[in-house]
Amino acid sequence: TAPDRLRNFCIIAHIDHGKSTLADRMLQLTEVVDSRQMRAQYLDRMDIERERGITIKSQAVRMPWTVREGDLAGGAFVLNMIDTPGHVDFTYEVSRSLAACEGAVLLVDAAQGIEAQTLANLYLALENDMHIIPVLNKIDLPAAQPEKYAEELAHLIGCEPDDCLRVSGKTGVGVPHLLDEIVRQFPAPKGESAGAARAMIFDSVYDVYRGVVTYVRVVDGRIEARDRIRMMSTGAVHELLEIGVISPEPIKSAGLGAGEVGYLITGVKDVRQSRVGDTVTINAKPAAAPLGGYKDPKPMVYSGLYPIDGSDYPLLRDALDKLKLNDAALVYEPETSAALGFGFRCGFLGLLHLEIIQERLEREFNLDLISTAPNVVYRVVMDDGTEHAVTNPSEFPDGKTGQIFEPTVRATVLTPNDFVGAVMELCQGRRGSLLGMDYLSADRVELRYTLPLGEIIYDFFDQLKSRTKGYASLDYEPSGEQQADLVKVDILLHGEAVDAFSSIVHKDKAYNYGVTIASKLQKLIPRQQFEVPIQAAIGSRIIARETIRAIRKDVLAKCYGGDISRKRKLLEKQKEGKKRMKMVGRVEVPQEAFIAALSTS
Numbered sequence: 370t371a372p373d374r375l376r377n378f379c380i381i382a383h384i385d386h387g388k389s390t391l392a393d394r395m396l397q398l399t400e401v402v403d404s405r406q407m408r409a410q411y412l413d414r415m416d417i418e419r420e421r422g423i424t425i426k427s428q429a430v431r432m433p434w435t436v437r438e439g440d441l442a443g444g445a446f447v448l449n450m451i452d453t454p455g456h457v458d459f460t461y462e463v464s465r466s467l468a469a470c471e472g473a474v475l476l477v478d479a480a481q482g483i484e485a486q487t488l489a490n491l492y493l494a495l496e497n498d499m500h501i502i503p504v505l506n507k508i509d510l511p512a513a514q515p516e517k518y519a520e521e522l523a524h525l526i527g528c529e530p531d532d533c534l535r536v537s538g539k540t541g542v543g544v545p546h547l548l549d550e551i552v553r554q555f556p557a558p559k560g561e562s563a564g565a566a567r568a569m570i571f572d573s574v575y576d577v578y579r580g581v582v583t584y585v586r587v588v589d590g591r592i593e594a595r596d597r598i599r600m601m602s603t604g605a606v607h608e609l610l611e612i613g614v615i616s617p618e619p620i621k622s623a624g625l626g627a628g629e630v631g632y633l634i635t636g637v638k639d640v641r642q643s644r645v646g647d648t649v650t651i652n653a654k655p656a657a658a659p660l661g662g663y664k665d666p667k668p669m670v671y672s673g674l675y676p677i678d679g680s681d682y683p684l685l686r687d688a689l690d691k692l693k694l695n696d697a698a699l700v701y702e703p704e705t706s707a708a709l710g711f712g713f714r715c716g717f718l719g720l721l722h723l724e725i726i727q728e729r730l731e732r733e734f735n736l737d738l739i740s741t742a743p744n745v746v747y748r749v750v751m752d753d754g755t756e757h758a759v760t761n762p763s764e765f766p767d768g769k770t771g772q773i774f775e776p777t778v779r780a781t782v783l784t785p786n787d788f789v790g791a792v793m794e795l796c797q798g799r800r801g802s803l804l805g806m807d808y809l810s811a812d813r814v815e816l817r818y819t820l821p822l823g824e825i826i827y828d829f830f831d832q833l834k835s836r837t838k839g840y841a842s843l844d845y846e847p848s849g850e851q852q853a854d855l856v857k858v859d860i861l862l863h864g865e866a867v868d869a870f871s872s873i874v875h876k877d878k879a880y881n882y883g884v885t886i887a888s889k890l891q892k893l894i895p896r897q898q899f900e901v902p903i904q905a906a907i908g909s910r911i912i913a914r915e916t917i918r919a920i921r922k923d924v925l926a927k928c929y930g931g932d933i934s935r936k937r938k939l940l941e942k943q944k945e946g947k948k949r950m951k952m953v954g955r956v957e958v959p960q961e962a963f964i965a966a967l968s969t970s
């Protein structure tokens with residue numbers, strides 16, 4: 370297809386504003402999927418995505434569209450719709466999907482208005498110099514207020530309220546007009562058709578049958594079915610087994626030209642060999658320089674994953690090896706914990722990424738896991754000038770160290786006016802510093818903060834929601850690091866440190882953390898035959914203490930005399946219970962105590 374007949378676009382929206390539903394309607398209207406085959410959210414392939422209603426992996430679909438109205442009426446075009454992942458953890462993938470398009474449909478729920486993710490994605494789109502079409506969705510809802518939110522949107526992007534289109538992804542109203550406007554308003558791709566080939570990878574998915582399927586946007590030149598391709602970041606050369614477009618199933622083609630979007634299959638087995646953001650060129654006639662913007666995925670949050678049943682360790686290792694094939698950002702290495710046994714220290718892009726991986730391990734691989742409290746990566750500069758990255762509290766140097774740096778994020782919070790005080794209080798309590806504050810309309814405020822990543826990975830989002838009755842929304846992106854006064858708090862059980870409970874916290878919060886965990890454990894750990902002190906300590910200094918009093922548990926006391934079978938049953942039951950205990954020093958700790966203590970800090 371000639372570039373002037375192509376339009377590449379994506380839909381950016383806050384979670385649940387109806388992106389997938391709108392995409393489904395477009396597939397139907399362009400007759401790419403016929404109505405009989407249509408199932409809800411056609412593009413969300415993974416079951417887990419469907420259940421959670423979130424989109425993790427982007428997809429690209431090619432749709433033919435003949436313009437219905439206006440000056441271009443009757444013109445036949447090809448639209449490539451690139452689906453962007455919808456969560457903060459995947460900002461980099463979003464930015465690459467955007468970079469593959471000329472235009473973005475900014476979709477806003479007409480009953481909700483602009484949310485934090487709408488803004489964050491809009492800023493990303495504007496940084497990429499994209500053309501934006503503002504669209505209000507769900508106008509079929511009785512609660513929809515298209516007039517009000519058109520004002521808000523127009524104010525935000527500097528257009529007229531009338532320029533905001535109105536659609537319903539559910540009923541299809543306004544969607545044909547939107548497709549016409551996509552052709553009319555979005556620029557055709559520019560690029561050197563005759564130049565050396567350069568294609569940008571915006572997604573890479575492992576498929577059990579085909580190996581890695583790589584989604585690309587060709588920027589310059591042309592890639593032919595029989596070319597040998599080269600990945601410009603690594604120099605690796607691959608035989609091209611197949612090239613084609615998705616519409617909505619893969620369709621082989623002879624090649625992809627400048628401006629086109631499609632997929633490549635080379636037979637590589639691991640998405641790490643075909644990385645998002647990398648530039649693909651032709652080995653025989655390589656481009657001189659790659660396209661800009663390539664970044665290695667960098668884990669931001671670490672957590673220890675341990676099988677509850679120690680004999681599942683090999684299964685856990687195999688499962689991680691499998692998941693890694695499809696996830697360039699997942700990293701892990703073996704780790705041993707005195708309390709939890711053998712497991713893995715795993716790195717994730719963020720908390721959602723962690724939850725998704727953990728859920729997949731439990732669901733797809735049938736594993737029962739304990740995960741330790743997530744922590745961020747600290748950079749420690751010792752007094753002698755040596756420097757190291759700490760991904761595990763147990764590696765945190767004890768005693769006096771030079772300097773410690775923690776990662777920070779730039780957060781955008783959108784909240785109704787009434788809750789500004791509550792949001793500020795929360796952010797200040799998490800060591801945030803206010804960068805700015807803007808009124809989007811009379812009753813909606815945008816707050817921008819720099820916050821330590823470590824302060825928001827636990828329960829920040831839940832707190833934000835509960836303090837604002839669910840009205841506030843949050844988005845954030847990494848913004849470097851800052852020096853901080855951090856200490857490691859150890860929890861000692863009967864004098865022995867329990868590594869799984871060690872945590873790195875700000876000096877001012879250490880006492881609080883110690884008291885909370887100690888009193889939690891005091892309630893969770895059953896009495897033993899001797900007195901068990903639970904202590905929280907910074908180095909050798911004890912900052913909190915609780916005591917579990919001793920008891921002498923005589924289970925047989927309950928059975929008066931004779932009944933031997935009842936006695937045996939009780940003894941067996943006690944033995945059963947013992948199996949699920951972990952020994953920490955001399956103390957028996959039920960598995961549940963670890964899970965409960967580590968679940969919500």
Ligand code: GTP
Pocket residue numbers: 382383384385386387388389390391422423424455506507508509510536537538539540
């Ligand atoms: P994420 O993938 O999580 O970002 O969500 P999404 O933006 O893809 O939203 P999705 O399409 O899953 O829609 C969210 C909810 O809104 C679903 O329950 C839809 O049925 C509903 N919905 C979407 N579009 C419309 C619409 O036009 N009208 C009405 N009434 N409901 C809609």
